[in-house]
Amino acid sequence: MKAVILAGGEGRRLRPYTMSVAKPMVPILNKPILEYSIDLLSSYGIKDILITTCYKSETIKDYFGNGKRFNVNITYLEERSPLGTAGGIFLARHRLREPFLVLSGDAFTNIPIDKVIEFHYEKRAVMTVVSKEVENPKEYGICHTDETRKLVDFIEKPEEWVGNEVNTGVYMLDPRLLDRYAHIGAKDFGQDFIPRLLLNNEEVYVFKTSAYWRDIGNPEEYKCARDDLMRGHFSPPSFKKGFHHSKGLMEPFITRLQVACPNGKKPMVLAKLLETVPSSSSQKEIVFDHRDGGRTKIISDPKRGFIIYSNADRRNLAREFARYYGKKIKIWQKV
Known part of the structure; x- marks a missing residue:
């Protein structure tokens, strides 16, 4: 089975994190969001992956290449101009x-792919939409189903609404739909394609999940996702074995390092630090959570430049983290 990951969006709402990278390349614990999606698919045996790209596509291609390093096969569907969430898929029919499966590149989730596939075939659906209940559905598409879970109404980003079961942007589709509704140009699943399928009474069903899912569409949601991972509320496939978050809460070794920096150079350094996408940040304090465990906090001090605190469960690792960011700050001052 093949899967398509939608990674062409510009991610304006997620700025400044997307100023230098594509939105799906924004990292959580030093690992791009897109890599979590690839790990999810791979964990269910889906190795043939197509990725739609447009905005800063080189940042995706340079990191993932042909996918061999991640034990998958990646094909890129380059869009010269944005084609919406569905336009690129129609070009690749x-x-x-x-x-095949479709995942949004900015979705942070551990949805049970096998259950979605089983549901799709059991219902003999032409399209399966994966849904999730959320507290505030205003920014999503609301799904209304009948007793068989067939989709009977779909309202995209409503001002007023009834119900809180929303479209996650994860789908399974019958390829015949791509021929039946052949289209060239921009097209969106929520605004165009799903409403048209409903108008024609197509067999569209909704698989409701209780698994973790968060749309990384803005800085607030992004920070929530990072916190969820750190607190153990989300377990990506690659972390399921041997990952115990509780260990990372009490690192015993701390290294303190001070780096001088003229106030005139600080805006440039702060901008560079933000480009690496910290776990949490403000103009005075930036925190990085490390994939190998540990944390680095960088404080901007008006009189002393930057003060770096790194902690880890090994003294040498804490020193390594602090020295790494110390060198970066010195280099960025000279840019």
Whole structure:
């Protein structure tokens, strides 16, 4: 089975994190969001992955290449101009000749892919939409179903609403839909494609999940996702074995390092620090959570430049973290 990951969006709402990288390349614990999606698919045996790209596509291609390093096969669907969430898939319909999965590149989730596939075939659906209940559905598409879970109404980003079961941007599609509704140009699943399927009474069903899912669409949601991972509320496939978050809460070794920096150079250094996407940040304090465990806090001091605190469960690792960011700050002052 093939899967398509939608990674062409510009991510304006997620600025400044997306000023230098594509939105799906924004990292959580020094690992791009997109890598979590690839790990999810790979954990269910889906190795043939197509990725739609447009905005800063080189940041995706340079990191993932052909996918060999991640034990998958990646094909890129380059969009010269943005084609919406569905436009790029229609252009690639010759590559999709059997039922396939679609994931949003900015979705942070551990949805049970096997259950979605089973549901799709059991319902004999032409399209399965994965849904999730949320507290505030205003920014999403609301799904209304009948007793069989067939989609009967879909309202995209409503001002007023009834119900809180929303579209997660995870789908399974029958490839015949791509021929039946062949289209060239920009097209969006929520605004165009799903409403048209409903108008034609197509067999569209909704798989409701209780698994973790968060749309990393703005800085607030992004920070919540990082906190969820740190607190153990989300377990990505690659972390399921041997990952115990509780260990990271009490690192015993701390290294303190001070780096001089003229106040005139600080805006440049702060901008560079933000480009690396910290775990949490403000103009005075920036915190990085490290994938290998540990944390670095960088404080901007008006009189003393930057003060770096790094902690880890090994003294040498704490020193390594502090020295790494100390060198970066010195280099960025000279840019």
